[in-house]
Amino acid sequence: xxxxxxxxxxxxxxxxxxxSDGITRVGITEYAAEQLGDIVYVQLPESGAAxxxxxxxxxxxxxxxxxxxxxxxxxxxxxxxPAVVDDPAVVNNDPFxxxxxxxxxxxxxxxxxxxxxxxxxxxxxxGE
Amino acid sequence: xxxxxxxxxxxxxxxxxxxxxxxFAGWQMPLRYTGDVAEHTAxxxxxxxxxxxxxxxxxxxxxxxxxxxxxxxxGHASAIGVGRARYTMICADDGGILDDLIVYRTGExxxxxxxxxxxAALVAGELVDRAEDFDTEVRDAxxxxxxxxxxxxxxxxxxxxxxxxxxxxxxYYASYPTTVAGRPALLARTGYTGEDGFELFVAPDDAEAVWxxxxxxxxxxxxxxxxxxxxxxxxxxxxxxxxxxxxxxPYAAGLGRVVKLDKPSDFVGRAALAKAAGETPAxxxxxxxxxxRRAPRHGxxxxxxxxxxxxxxxxxxxxxxxxxxxxxxxxxxxxxAVPGSALAVDxxxxxxxxxxVELPFYRRSS
Numbered sequence: 001x002x003x004x005x006x007x008x009x010x011x012x013x014x015x016x017x018x019x020s021d022g023i024t025r026v027g028i029t030e031y032a033a034e035q036l037g038d039i040v041y042v043q044l045p046e047s048g049a050a051x052x053x054x055x056x057x058x059x060x061x062x063x064x065x066x067x068x069x070x071x072x073x074x075x076x077x078x079x080x081x082p083a084v085v086d087d088p089a090v091v092n093n094d095p096f097x098x099x100x101x102x103x104x105x106x107x108x109x110x111x112x113x114x115x116x117x118x119x120x121x122x123x124x125x126x127g128e
Numbered sequence: 129x130x131x132x133x134x135x136x137x138x139x140x141x142x143x144x145x146x147x148x149x150x151x152f153a154g155w156q157m158p159l160r161y162t163g164d165v166a167e168h169t170a171x172x173x174x175x176x177x178x179x180x181x182x183x184x185x186x187x188x189x190x191x192x193x194x195x196x197x198x199x200x201x202x203g204h205a206s207a208i209g210v211g212r213a214r215y216t217m218i219c220a221d222d223g224g225i226l227d228d229l230i231v232y233r234t235g236e237x238x239x240x241x242x243x244x245x246x247x248a249a250l251v252a253g254e255l256v257d258r259a260e261d262f263d264t265e266v267r268d269a270x271x272x273x274x275x276x277x278x279x280x281x282x283x284x285x286x287x288x289x290x291x292x293x294x295x296x297x298x299x300y301y302a303s304y305p306t307t308v309a310g311r312p313a314l315l316a317r318t319g320y321t322g323e324d325g326f327e328l329f330v331a332p333d334d335a336e337a338v339w340x341x342x343x344x345x346x347x348x349x350x351x352x353x354x355x356x357x358x359x360x361x362x363x364x365x366x367x368x369x370x371x372x373x374x375x376x377x378p379y380a381a382g383l384g385r386v387v388k389l390d391k392p393s394d395f396v397g398r399a400a401l402a403k404a405a406g407e408t409p410a411x412x413x414x415x416x417x418x419x420x421r422r423a424p425r426h427g428x429x430x431x432x433x434x435x436x437x438x439x440x441x442x443x444x445x446x447x448x449x450x451x452x453x454x455x456x457x458x459x460x461x462x463x464x465a466v467p468g469s470a471l472a473v474d475x476x477x478x479x480x481x482x483x484x485v486e487l488p489f490y491r492r493s494s
Contacts, residue, residue, distance in 0.1 A: 034129040034148065037354055038165045040447045041421040059476075061422060063446050064354050066476070092163070 002123065004029040005096055010119035015072040016096065017113060024110065027100040028060065028091065031123045036062040038097050040089040044069070044080045044102050051077060051104060053112070058101075060091070072113065076105040137183035137274050137332040138339055145350050147393065149401035152353060153245035155182040160352040161258040167355035168449040171321050172492075175280035178341055184248020185243040185273045185329065190264035191234040193237050199395050200258035200417060201231065201379060208233040212302045216386050217378055218251055223400030224374035225381065227251050230318060232303045240269075240314075240329075244368045245489055270440040274335035278342055279325030279351075279359075281492070286345045287326060291315065292411030298326075308345060320356065321491055322363025358446050361455060364415065364488030370426055370443045371413060371457055377404040382413045411440060412465035415489055416473065416482040423447050423454035424482065430458050433472040433481060439464050442473060448489060455489045456482070 008016040014032035018025045034037065041061035051057045051071035058069035080102040084090050091099040114122065136142075142149070147158035158179060160167060170176045183352060188196060194206030203216030213232045217225050227247040232240040237420045243251035252268035259266045278287055284295045293306040293315060300462060303316035311334035319325040330338050342348065357367070366372050377400070378387050387401050399426060423445045424430075430440030445456030456473070469484040 011318070037160055038163050040165075043422075061447070063358055063449065066423075066425065 002006070002029065002118045003029075003096070004116045004123075006116045007008070008096065009113040009115060011070065011072045011113060012122060013070040014073075015070060017072045017110070019106070019110065022073070022105060022107070023078060024104045024106050025100050026072055026102050026104060027095055028069070029119070031093045032067075033092050033095045033099070036060060036067060037064045038062055039091045042084050042091065042101070043056070043086045044085065045071075045077045047077055047080055049077045051075065053110070060088075068095060073104050073106050073110040075104040077102055078105050079103045129315035134182075136179055137335040138179045139180065141336055141339055142179065142350075145243045146229075147350070147352065150488065151355060153182060153248075155245060157182055158350070158352040160354045161350045164354045164358065165449045167351040168358050170349035171280045171323055171351060171355065171359055173281070174451055175278060175282040175286050175348040176321075176355070177339065177345075177348050178277040178279065178351050179339070179355065180275040180277050180327070181332075181335070182245035183275050184245060184251060184268070184270045185275075186243065186244040186248075186252045187267045187269045188241065188255065188264050189235070189237055190262075191237060192262040193239050193264040194233075195393065196255075196259035196264045196266070197231065197239055197241070198391055198393045199262070200255055201205070202387040202395060202397065202401065203231065204391040205233070205239060207391070210234075210236060210448040211302050211304065212299075213303055213316060215301075217372075217383070218254060219378070219397035219401065220374060221397055221400065223377040223397045223404050224433045225368075225376055225378060226254065226374060228368055228372055232314075232316060233316065234303065234305070245349055247368060254288050272331070273329045274332045276328045276330065276335065276339055276342065276346070277319055277325060278328070279319045279321040280323050280348075282346070282348070283323070283325040286342065286348055288395070290341055293328050295326075309338050311338050313338065320365055322365070322488065322490055323359075357444075358449055361446055361457065362448055362450055362488065362490035364457070366413075366457075367444060377401060379404045379407070380409045380411070410462060411459040411486045412462050413443070413487070414440070414458055414460055414465045414467075415485040415487040416445070416458050416471070417489070418454050418456075418473070418480055418482040419474070419486050420454065421447075422459070422475045422478070422480065424456040424475060424480070429474045430460050430473055430482075431472050431479060432464075433470060433479065436479065439471065450490050457490060458489070459465065460484070
């Protein structure tokens with residue numbers, strides 16, 4: 001059973017977000033990292049780019065497959081995590097911590113996100 | 129296709145080991161346990177343990193078992209020595225590949241045909257039909273066997289204490305009836321990883337005891353289907369459904385050597401294959417390497433870097449854990465298939481330079 005921290009919010013595409021003072025930090029969930037297998041390449045949006053909730057904004061490549069990375073919120077990318085570009089294994093090893101991907105400046109509270117219970121139910125349906 | 133998902137007799141073992149599962153050809157199979165790269169590396173540098181029970185085993189026995197297979201397959205089964213094995217194929221009348229197989233001759237009048245999981249039922253049905261006029265019994269014995277593979281440079285030293293057979297005398301592509309961990313097993317020096325190794329055909333009820341004994345015999349990682357794919361890709365081994373399809377003859381797949389046109393008897397597909405033998409295939413299977421970190425993958429177009437014209441298609445591709453860069457196999461127009469040629473692959477909209485190289489990408493040091 002994958003960890004689903006209570007303090008984060010989630011999308012059905014397996015991203016997590018944490019909101020603090022209008023800056024949203026984004027990553028992929030432990031469940032997503034486990035499904036992908038060993039991640040070997042991460043392509044992230046650039047700082048300053050505009051991203052739109054639900055739209056692809058990068059990709060994650062593992063030995064087995066490639067997955068689009070979807071923006072969980074709309075806004076301007078403030079920062080990207082160079083550590084995961086240099087060493088994508090960080091995403092597998094610490095998806096909710098050192099393996100964060102990028103931050104976005106959002107206006108107001110983003111909507112349409114799942115809480116931990118809702119996301120847990122979703123991945124259980126996925127057949128974990 | 130039924131909706132019942134089949135589980136191997138090792139399913140509980142895999143669950144205890146924390147396997148991630150995948151549905152494959154109607155079976156729930158372990159995809160990975162620890163991680164793809166760790167499992168891949170274990171097979172290249174030490175040893176890995178695989179559950180391959182989803183493969184199909186079809187037995188032929190009787191006075192004309194060999195002749196029946198000579199007619200049914202493109203290879204010369206009756207010329208295989210007792211105890212030896214051959215890589216071969218079963219083709220349709222039009223020469224298209226129905227499956228690639230390993231045929232083990234286990235006795236004067238006994239053969240075991242091992243088929244890919246996704247084709248096992250089709251192959252069994254074809255063998256029954258094609259053997260109809262021969263004095264042989266054909267039986268789909270897939271449920272009689274669990275198949276456990278031990279692959280890697282340490283396979284001999286790990287298995288040796290568990291079997292009375294002197295493994296140093298077991299030839300490549302040969303099989304021996306013996307015991308492993310005290311259980312009856314057909315032990316074969318075959319595999320699909322590019323490494324030395326063994327495949328153990330055992331009774332389903334013995335699978336857990338044999339698996340556990342091998343797992344406990346030293347440093348060996350349980351390995352899933354995911355790393356199996358990158359291992360065979362590095363070794364340049366074709367995968368049915370990727371490099372081999374009904375649309376291709378063995379000649380078109382670069383494997384014309386498996387077709388024994390000179391065998392004395394007729395066989396299914398002979399006329400079409402004799403014709404194909406004299407033709408130059410329009411496309412050739414090649415290896416591609418790239419310095420990009422994005423891998424060419426199955427189905428991506430191979431294009432001319434000068435004008436973007438489509439000149440081929442990737443059949444398999446992945447980042448190579450051993451080599452540290454992506455590798456791919458692709459069919460490309462024959463005049464562009466020369467090693468050293470600079471081509472490109474359209475990787476999700478980005479034209480990415482690739483170089484044609486000889487297969488395999490990886491060859492173990494002997």
